[in-house]
Amino acid sequence: MRSIKARLVGNFMLVIIISVFILEFFLINAVKQYYYKSIEDILSNQIQFSAEFYSKYFSSYSLEDIIMDDVDVFWQQTTAQVQVIDMNRNILMDSIGVSDLNKINTQDVVEALKGEKGVWTGEVSYDDEPIMSVSYPLRMDNKVIGVIRFVSSLRETDKTINKISIILIWIGLIVVSISGLVSVFLSNTIVRPLREVTKVAEKMANSQLNIRSKKRYDDEIGKLSDTLNYMAEELVKKEQLKNDFISSISHELRTPLTSIKGWAITLKSEDIKNADMIKDGLEIIERESERLSSMVEELLDFSRFASGRITLSKEEMDLGYTIKQIGKQIMPRSKGRLIKFELDCEEEMPRIIADEDRIKQVLINLLDNSFKFTPDGGTIKLSAKSEGSFINFSVEDTGCGISEEDMPYVKEKFYKGKNSKSNSGLGLSICDEIVKLHGGTMSIESVQGVGTKVSVRLPLREESTR
Secondary structure, three states, rough: OOHHHHHHHHHHHHHHHHHHHHHHHHHHHHHHHHHHHHHHHHHHHHHHHHHHHHHHOOOOHHHHHHHHHHHOOOOOOOOOEEEEEOOOEEEEEEEOOOOOOOOOOOHHHHHOOOOOEOOOOEOOOOOOOOOEEEEEEEEEEOOEEEEEEEEEEEEHHHHHHHHHHHHHHHHHHHHHHHHHHHHHHHHHHHHHHHHHHHHHHHHOOOOOOOOOOOOOOOOOHHHHHHHHHHHHHHHHHHHHHHHHHHHHHHHHHHHHHHHHHHHHHHHHOOOOHHHHHHHHHHHHHHHHHHHHHHHHHHHHHHHHHHHHHOOOOOEOOHHHHHHHHHHHHHHHHHOOOOOOEEEOOOOOOOOEEOOHHHHHHHHHHHHHHHHHOOOOOEEEEEEEEEEOOEEEEEEEEEOOOOOOOOOHHOOOOOOOOOOOOOOOHHHHHHHHHHHOOOEEEEEEEEOOOOOOEEEEEEEOOOEEEE
């Protein structure tokens, strides 16, 4: 398996080699074009001067006469090979004595016969190296009568170009080598943080959740480090939540189970013949069993909420009617403890889209908390009213209240504060989750020793986005 470092260096080198190759190709071609163009310009200037000189001073003579008497007029301005060609593309004169019976059909001669300057680069039979030829028309009375052709060997020029090309290739190889070293260094800046993150992840996988990844760069790897650290923090919280869960449930289950077991042993004794005692024991067992069932229901709800498996059966419901029905159910409980129970609900409340069973669960849970923490002779008030596109309901009591230090945490799972009357510390947390699933909000106001007010705000039609 190839490592990330090998792939990074390989990719870097591939890009560098391709880039250097393309750059070398264009540079070498640019050098070649530059030298060839220089030779072309020199030959063009020289041949143009010779052609103009002929037209100015010897245009009354035929080409044959000039060749016979004043042939040096054609090459006195150049060191290149000079050829004079007639209109049939036959060589009339060659400065180095080349005699070619074949007609010259190169592109430069063809262009010159048409009255234009022509340039051609190629190979000839009498030389092993390529040549460059420039041809120019000779005119008499503005009529083309022949062609003058300057030919220059490219031997020395190509040698110079080859030397420069070799230098450029060596420079390219040096650039590739240096770039290779730089690419190794650059790959290390990516691979090293990844290795560190991997080692941290492996340690976290081995339950070393207190270790943290060090963020070196503010990039994708840095974001990965932040995510890994966040994950570790969440795992620590989950672990703490699990421990709190076990601790809280163990404590809460122990009390009713102890009562049930104690009375079961007592009732099992053959010495008990008191009917009232038996009745009291059975009532305690029944009450503690109901308490256990309530705790189990809370735990099941908590499990569903924690795993995201909770579903709502939303439909149109009359919240006002539901509140009034719950008020009737609560009334006997309040009379038994001499608690003044007040119900303040609008007569005509708008209908809402909600899960009726879950809303009932919220109301009953909040009222149960109020009864639990309100002493005999106190007051509990259940209010409900519509406000624009929302419905607000609240449960207010004159109970013991919540301390300032406990207020920020009362909606957290398993938090019970200093008061031990709560079953599992899940009630308010579950209520808050249900309200959020309905797209609403739940707020708590409390003054220790005065009372507590829990307010719920639900939208009339808006569905939860969760």
